[in-house]
Amino acid sequence: xxxxxxxxxxxxxxxxxxxxxxxxxxxxxxxxxxxxxxxxxxxxxxxxxxxxxxxxxxxxxxxxxxxxxxxxxxxxxxxxxxxxxxxxxxxxxxxxxxxxxxxxxxxxxxxxxxxxxxxxxxxxxxxxxxxxxxxxxxxxxxxxxxxxxxxxxxxxxxxxxxxxxxxxxxxxxxxxxxxxxxxxxxxxxxxxxxxxxxxxxxxxxxxxxxxxxxxxxxxxxxxxxxxxxxxxxxxxxxxxxxxxxxxxxxxxxxxxxxxxxxxxxxxxxxxxxxxxxxxxxxxxxxxxxxxxxxxxxxxxxxxxxxxxxxxxxxxxxxxxxxxxxxxxxxxxxxxxxxxxxxxxxxxxxxxxxxxxxxxxxxxxxxxxxxxxxxxxxxxxxxxxxxxxxxxxxxxxxxxxxxxxxxxxxxxxxxxxxxxxxxxxxxxxxxxxxxxxxxxxxxxxxxxxxxxxxxxxxxxxxxxxxxxxxxxxxxxxxxxxxxxxxxxxxxxxxxxxxxxxxxxxxxxxxxxxxxxxxxxxxxxxxxxxxxxxxxxxxxxxxxx
Amino acid sequence: xxxxxxxxxxxxxxxxxxxxxxxxxxxxxxxxxxxxxxxxxxxxxxxxxxxxxxxxxxxxxxxxxxxxxxxxxxxxxxxxxxxxxxxxxxxxxxxxxxxxxxxxxxxxxxxxxxxxxxxxxxxxxxxxxxxxxxxxxxxxxxxxxxxxxxxxxxxxxxxxxxxxxxxxxxxxxxxxxxxxxxxxxxxxxxxxxxxxxxxxxxxxxxxxxxxxxxxxxxxxxxxxxxxxxxxxxxxxxxxxxxxxxxxxxxxxxxxxxxxxxxxx
Numbered sequence: 001x002x003x004x005x006x007x008x009x010x011x012x013x014x015x016x017x018x019x020x021x022x023x024x025x026x027x028x029x030x031x032x033x034x035x036x037x038x039x040x041x042x043x044x045x046x047x048x049x050x051x052x053x054x055x056x057x058x059x060x061x062x063x064x065x066x067x068x069x070x071x072x073x074x075x076x077x078x079x080x081x082x083x084x085x086x087x088x089x090x091x092x093x094x095x096x097x098x099x100x101x102x103x104x105x106x107x108x109x110x111x112x113x114x115x116x117x118x119x120x121x122x123x124x125x126x127x128x129x130x131x132x133x134x135x136x137x138x139x140x141x142x143x144x145x146x147x148x149x150x151x152x153x154x155x156x157x158x159x160x161x162x163x164x165x166x167x168x169x170x171x172x173x174x175x176x177x178x179x180x181x182x183x184x185x186x187x188x189x190x191x192x193x194x195x196x197x198x199x200x201x202x203x204x205x206x207x208x209x210x211x212x213x214x215x216x217x218x219x220x221x222x223x224x225x226x227x228x229x230x231x232x233x234x235x236x237x238x239x240x241x242x243x244x245x246x247x248x249x250x251x252x253x254x255x256x257x258x259x260x261x262x263x264x265x266x267x268x269x270x271x272x273x274x275x276x277x278x279x280x281x282x283x284x285x286x287x288x289x290x291x292x293x294x295x296x297x298x299x300x301x302x303x304x305x306x307x308x309x310x311x312x313x314x315x316x317x318x319x320x321x322x323x324x325x326x327x328x329x330x331x332x333x334x335x336x337x338x339x340x341x342x343x344x345x346x347x348x349x350x351x352x353x354x355x356x357x358x359x360x361x362x363x364x365x366x367x368x369x370x371x372x373x374x375x376x377x378x379x380x381x382x383x384x385x386x387x388x389x390x391x392x393x394x395x396x397x398x399x400x401x402x403x404x405x406x407x408x409x410x411x412x413x414x415x416x417x418x419x420x421x422x423x424x425x426x427x428x429x430x431x432x433x434x435x436x437x438x439x440x441x442x443x444x445x446x447x448x449x450x451x452x453x454x455x456x457x458x459x460x461x462x463x464x465x466x467x468x469x470x471x472x473x474x475x476x477x478x479x480x481x482x483x484x485x486x487x488x489x490x491x492x493x494x495x496x497x498x499x500x501x502x503x504x505x506x507x508x509x510x511x512x513x514x515x516x517x518x519x520x521x522x523x524x525x526x527x528x529x530x531x532x533x534x535x536x537x538x539x540x541x542x543x
Numbered sequence: 544x545x546x547x548x549x550x551x552x553x554x555x556x557x558x559x560x561x562x563x564x565x566x567x568x569x570x571x572x573x574x575x576x577x578x579x580x581x582x583x584x585x586x587x588x589x590x591x592x593x594x595x596x597x598x599x600x601x602x603x604x605x606x607x608x609x610x611x612x613x614x615x616x617x618x619x620x621x622x623x624x625x626x627x628x629x630x631x632x633x634x635x636x637x638x639x640x641x642x643x644x645x646x647x648x649x650x651x652x653x654x655x656x657x658x659x660x661x662x663x664x665x666x667x668x669x670x671x672x673x674x675x676x677x678x679x680x681x682x683x684x685x686x687x688x689x690x691x692x693x694x695x696x697x698x699x700x701x702x703x704x705x706x707x708x709x710x711x712x713x714x715x716x717x718x719x720x721x722x723x724x725x726x727x728x729x730x731x732x733x734x735x736x737x738x739x740x741x742x743x744x745x746x747x748x749x750x751x752x753x754x755x756x757x758x759x760x761x762x763x764x765x766x767x768x769x770x771x772x773x774x775x776x777x778x779x780x781x782x783x784x785x786x787x788x789x790x791x792x793x794x795x796x797x798x799x800x801x802x803x804x805x806x807x
Contacts, residue, residue, distance in 0.1 A: 055716050197726045199610050211611060227664065229731055279665065283732050297741055 017516025051109055055083070055097060058113065064097060073097050073290030074403055074522060076494065078102050085113045088121045091151040093165065098296075102501060110368060113538055114272035123150060123181035126317060130164035132474050133186065145169045153178055163187050181396050184211040197226050200264035202272030206403050206413060210276040212266060223259035223266075223275045225301075228236060229280055230293035232301040234259050235277040236268070239309025239340070241424050253302065270305040272348035278303050281357045284392045285364065288488070289495050294334050295364035301360070304337040305350055313342035328355050330362035341403070345417045351405070352414040353396065354389035359389040368499040369506065376441050376507040378452030383459035384498045386410050390460075391491045399484075408464055425464040428457035429473055433463045436474035437508065437541030458540050459511060477539040482532050489529050493518045512537040584806040585635045587643070587694075587704070589758065589770055592628045593803015595649055595795075601682070601796040603718040603790040609662050614670065616659035618741075619721035623650045627798060631688070631774065633704075634698040640696045641704070646735045647776065647798065655680040659722055661736045665727055675738035679746055684794050686776055700762050707755035710776045712794040717745045720787055744784065746773040750794050752778020760804045767805060775800040 058064040064083040072078035079098060082131055098110035103295025125133075127148045135142045148166040155161060178188040186190040200212040200221055213225035213232075223234035237243050237258035247253065259271040266272050278301050285291040293299045299450045308316065308324045316321035316325070323329070325339045328349035337358045338350035349355055361477025362385055371381035393406040400406070403413055410423035419431060428435040437458055442451030465472065484492055497514035506514065517535070537543065602619040631645025656678045663669040692706035723740040730737060756774030763769065775793035784790075 199726070201611050209667060211663075211667060213665060227726060227731070228730075276665075283665075286732055287734075 003421050013107035013203055052150060053107075054113075055099075055109060056084070062089075064113070067096070072100075074496070077207035078107070083111070087117050087152050089120070090121055090162075091149065092117065092153050094155050095152075095154070098450050110370075110503070112370070113412075114152070114160070117152060117160050119152060119160055121150070121152075121162060122166070123162060125179075125187065126163055129184065130181065131166060133179050133184050134164075134166055134168050134177040139400070144170050150181060155187075161187055170375035170487075181354040196537060198264060200266055202266035202276065203269060203350045204273040204276070205269035208404055210272055212262075212264075212275055213273060213279060214264060214266075214275075216264075220260045220262055221264040223261075223271055225275065226280055227284075228279055228282055230298040230301055232275070232278050232282070232304060233467065234271055234278070234303045236260075236305050237307050239306045239312065241308065241312065244307050247304075247307075253304070259305065262452035268305075270338060270340065270348040270350040273348070273353075274303040274305050274336075274356065276352065277353050277356035278336070278360065278394060280353065281360045281392055284395050286356070288391075288395065288491060289362070289499075291499075294360060299334045299363070299367070302335045303350070304335065306340055306341065310340040310343050312339075313344075328347070328359050330359040330366075332366070334362075334363055336360060341414065343416070345415070347414050348415055349414050352411055354386075354393050354410050354412075355414055358385040358389040359390035361383075364388070364499060368504040370504045371498075371502065371506060372504045373449055375450060376440075376448050376451075376455065377505050378438075380459060380498070380502070380506060380508070380511050382452045382456035383463075384494070386423060386425065386456060386460045387463045387491075387494055391487070394484075394511040396488055408468075416532050423457055423460070425457070426468065426470070427473075435540065436472060438474065438515065458542070459508065462540045462542065463490065463494055463538040465494075466532045467540055469532075472539040472541075475541060477535070477537050479535045479539050480532060481536075482529055486529075489523065490533075492522055493533060496522065508542045512542050551664070570683055570686060570772060582640070582656070583635055583684055584766075586805075586807040587633045587635075587641060588807070589632045589645065589802055589807040591770065591772065592626055593772060593798055593802075595625050595627050595797070595802015597796030597797055598623055599682075599705060599793055601655075601716065601718075601792055605719065605721070605788050607721060607724075609724050610664045612662035612667065612670070614659065614722075614724075616657055616741075618655055618657045618677065620655035620680050620682075621649050621651065624654070624782055625649055627800065629798070631690075631804065633690065633692055641690075641692045641694060641698075641706075643690050643692065645665040645688045645776075646688065646796060647684070647688065649682070649684040649686075651682045653682075654678055655717070655719070657719055657738075657741060659736075659738075661722070661724065664686070664726060664733050669734075671734065671736040673736045673738050675741070677719060677741055677743060678718050680717040680743070681715055682717070683711040686754070686795060687711045687713070687777055688774070690754065692758070697762065700768075702760045702762070702768075704758040704760065705756075706758065706774075708753065710752045710754045710795070712776075712777060712778050713747070714750050714780075714792060714794050715745050715747050716782065716792050717743050718782070718784065718787075720744050720784065720789065726735055727746050733757065746781055746782055746784055748792070750778040750780040750792065752776065752795060754795075756798070758804075762804075767803065769801065770804040771801045772798065 059312045061261045063086055065086055067082045067084040071078045079100040081101060083090040083097040083099060092114050095114045097113060099106055100108040126266055136328045145167045148164050150164055153161050153163045155158040164181050167176050168175045168177050173188055180187050188280050196216045198214050198216045198326050200214040200535050204210055210382060213227040214221045215224040216475060217225055225232035235253050235257040313321050313325050326342055326346045341349055342349045365384055366383050371377040373381055375445045377524045389410055390408055397404055397406040408426035409421040409424050412420055415421050423433055424430050433442055434457055440446055442454060444450060448454060467478040467481050468484060469479050471478045493515055496518035501517055502515040516530055519533045523529040566709045584706040599622045604617045606613050606615045625648045627649045629645060631643055631648045633641035633643025635641050657677055660670040660672055688710045690706040690708040692704045719741045721742050728739040754774055754776035758770050758772050760768045760770040775797050779793045781789045782792050
């Protein structure tokens with residue numbers, strides 16, 4: 001079927017559904033538009049009229065077009081279409097809606113389109129001139145490879161720029177470059193360098209021996225993983241305050257920042273673990289769920305280690321220490337930063353597989369449900385990351401206690417000080433985190449964005465009960481659970497709910513509904529899995 | 544009446560006989576003659592063929608370094624029961640003792656089986672097992688069988704020749720030298736390894752062994768007969784491929800066949 005026919009078909013389906021009373025589709029326009037300009041389209045069966053109407057309108061006027069169609073690897077008969085956004089005939093880079101189809105019916109919509117675009121798409125410079133500008137700054141022997149594409153680039157500030165996007169190849173690099181089509185400024189530039197892939201050996205933070213996917217240049221080995229479909233780079237800022245400040249101000253990372261080693265036997269534990277664990281988490285999502293990278297399109301993964309040196313924990317203000325030394329965080333667009341730890345409370349944060357999985361799962365959330373990072377949606381955002389963090393450990397590591405063992409604790413490999421971990425899924429109350437909905441706190445306050453790191457354990461404890469079973473301390477309700485042997489089933493239920501069925505403003509009750517729906521989708525409405533999910537949510541007081 | 548006639552005939556024979564002896568009256572000295580032995584053939588030639596009735600297993604195990612670990616593979620092939628061709632000659636050296644030599648030819652080309660443990664490119668201790676067939680695996684054996692044989696007296700035209708002696712097998716054997724490996728041959732997520740080929744070489748070696756057996760010949764004319772051969776000929780040797788791990792090759796087996804015999 002041609003793309004044109006597909007669009008007509010999709011539009012027809014949307015229109016038909018809208019005409020029915022009690023529409024099958026649901027959705028919400030995000031009340032918290034990202035950076036003021038984007039419009040999140042999310043929702044599952046039963047409520048999504050606003051988003052649906054918007055998508056229908058955009059399909060009709062040609063602002064959305066089908067970019068790809070992918071069969072569902074988890075549910076037979078389903079497929080996922082990607083609709084890409086177009087503005088006045090030129091692509092809007094990053095504007096995309098994922099449409100889950102069941103046969104000819106639309107089950108869910110999710111994604112992001114950009115609104116408020118008011119640009120004259122008349123370029124002030126020609127594509128040839130843009131090519132010249134790109135080549136001028138890219139060394140001798142450079143040339144533009146492939147087509148130069150005129151499109152709309154949303155910027156971090158919420159504005160839009162008309163740019164020429166191109167790939168520039170030189171003797172030493174392959175770069176993607178965006179040149180402003182009106183001013184001729186280079187708006188964005190990043191390397192897509194392709195070098196020879198090698199396998200290096202590294203020693204992790206805790207002494208574990210790892211294989212590393214690296215690449216070899218003429219003079220050194222680099223922490224560049226081109227072996228996996230999603231390219232991954234690990235950058236070492238070497239604890240340089242100056243470099244770190246520059247990075248924070250500009251957001252730019254350069255080839256010179258990529259971690260290197262002279263003999264491919266790597267001894268910097270944080271570099272090794274960040275690089276290896278990021279690849280493992282990527283693989284976990286692929287093997288477990290068929291997901292291709294954080295955005296399901298093999299988005300580049302960038303990890304940053306040694307943002308500030310451990311020694312600076314004594315000189316930097318507490319908020320800096322707590323953010324950039326005793327912390328790991330997902331920044332945006334596939335960028336993770338792993339602090340060095342102060343050596344007293346934390347060791348190197350990259351040394352925890354669950355920590356890395358947690359941060360990368362924020363990326364998955366960003367490109368799927370895009371849960372708002374505030375109040376209950378924010379707690380769900382954090383909870384998904386912890387659930388995936390624990391699940392990744394169970395996927396790779398032997399079950400047990402101690403270092404590099406799979407357990408229900410988060411951060412046990414990187415926390416030095418008592419109790420030796422950050423959070424517990426099995427017993428949140430052990431570190432005074434809530435294990436029942438009645439104990440939620442900080443909602444609507446500025447504290448921790450409405451308690452996102454606090455209230456999350458209500459949800460993660462529900463996941464634990466649904467898997468391992470047990471009695472909730474507060475409600476005294478007992479859940480049988482599906483058993484550790486079937487943890488994969490519960491992982492898929494929660495993944496499906498979070499990634500495909502929930503939206504930016506989902507609350508705990510929505511998460512309950514979404515997981516029940518996911519359990520029904522995957523294992524049947526009368527399945528034990530669905531029963532255990534319901535019992536787990538009830539046990540933690542989410543009804 | 545009949546009895547009387549017979550008695551008369553008998554009396555006449557006795558009378559005539561006594562008359563002849565009386566007429567010659569030659570007295571000869573008795574001569575003691577040694578019994579005349581029939582002339583023994585000096586050369587025996589055989590030609591024929593048959594079946595090597597034993598299967599011979601061949602196995603070549605190699606290790607290799609890949610992705611920071613040691614991998615391994617085993618290449619094996621069972622040479623099936625195969626026909627062989629045989630020619631030989633023997634010369635009588637003393638009474639019924641012969642010395643001679645025969646040649647057997649065996650040629651078999653078939654499919655070998657390879658099982659490999661290939662390290663995972665990204666994880667230690669997660670080797671992937673791959674199996675594959677490799678075509679055109681050659682086994683050629685030219686056996687040179689040196690023999691001393693003892694041939695029994697013919698009984699009802701049948702002769703049994705029992706023989707034994709050393710053998711030399713000029714042997715050609717195809718073996719796997721290395722697998723086609725490399726990141727360019729891997730497919731994400733790398734949990735399985737798709738066989739991408741193997742390099743093979745054919746090594747030539749001389750293997751020393753022995754042979755023993757019996758040849759049963761039925762002469763249907765003075766110089767030609769048909770024979771049945773039962774021979775066990777075998778040898779074993781360590782092959783040392785250049786740059787690879789040694790492996791043992793066993794050759795020969797039980798030969799059962801027959802053919803034409805010339806006894807001159």
